[in-house]
Amino acid sequence: MDITVLSIFPRMFQSLDESLIGKAQEKDLVNIDVVDFRDFTTNKQNHVDDSPYGGGAGMLLQAQPIYDAMDYVEEQKPGKKRVILLDPAGKTFNTNMARDFAKEDQLVFICGHYEGFDERIKDLVTDEVSIGDYILTGGELPTMSMIDATLRFVPGVLGNSVSAEDESFSNGLLEYPQYSRPADFRGKKVPEVLTSGDHEKIRIWRLKQSLRKTLERRPDLLNTVELSNEEKHFLREIKSENSLH
Incomplete structure (x- = not known):
């Protein structure tokens, strides 16, 4: 370029x-x-x-x-x-x-x-x-x-083609929380699902966290993004949970 x-x-x-x-x-x-x-x-x-x-x-x-x-x-x-x-x-x-x-x-x-x-x-x-x-x-x-x-979207610039697609706004939603070592820092522990090694559970956790953060901080984005059936289902779950609190 x-x-x-x-x-x-x-x-x-x-x-x-x-x-x-x-x-x-x-x-x-x-x-x-x-x-x-x-x-x-x-x-x-x-x-x-x-x-x-x-x-x-x-x-x-x-x-x-x-x-x-x-x-x-x-x-x-x-x-x-x-x-x-x-x-x-x-x-x-x-x-x-x-x-x-x-x-x-x-x-x-x-x-x-x-x-x-x-x-x-x-x-x-x-x-x-x-x-x-x-x-x-x-x-x-x-x-x-x-x-x-x-x-960031030019191939080779980030060195990892997945990086740009995993960040906030890349799919219209805010990015899920992320953690690094150590797993326990001053009593603040990394969510167990992230250390489980179960990739499907991790994917679902990240997706739910992304939807939750977007709903809480930028609900306007949910009016513009095209959600999958899975995302719609999880979003309904999150809204239902919020209504109970």
Whole structure:
């Protein structure tokens, strides 16, 4: 996979050279380039923003530096691209979107700043995406979050193909509790089923715990996920148990 980020703060992305993403780059599983679109300004002051027509507070990112930077990216890396604009008004990023992005050969992220974008920039993009209902100072941190979440679904990045599928939201539910050694720590013991060696009992326990946690903490997710007959049965059991307490 090839990822290009357009940002006026390229040094912020040095953190992507660490941990699993850094190792993925070393293995050539992903290539990440950051293009400073300030380098493409045509004014003497190297400004990438200007006041909006019609008046109003704040400054807008101008179309010209972004367009010229995108022309440069296309010259360097021809081919079909998924171009993502970080925009508070965009669709909320989630696991399904990350999985979808991971199927692409080329991703381009455009990081915004100031009050917003010249509307004409949106003609360049395929997706307008937000990471939640709050405002940050720029699009760099959301972009890094999306890159991290996306690369977890690129084969070889995690080193264990099962890992990404077992985590919260991978099947629309929150992840079940997990434990490691020792089995007894300060009197807090690991549930016996997990040390039983009975894989079917462990699977059922984990599924029930996942459903229970989702019901307690994110019941809204249960309205969007398609549950199997088994999951529906266990969920009814859990709700019945809760009603008795």
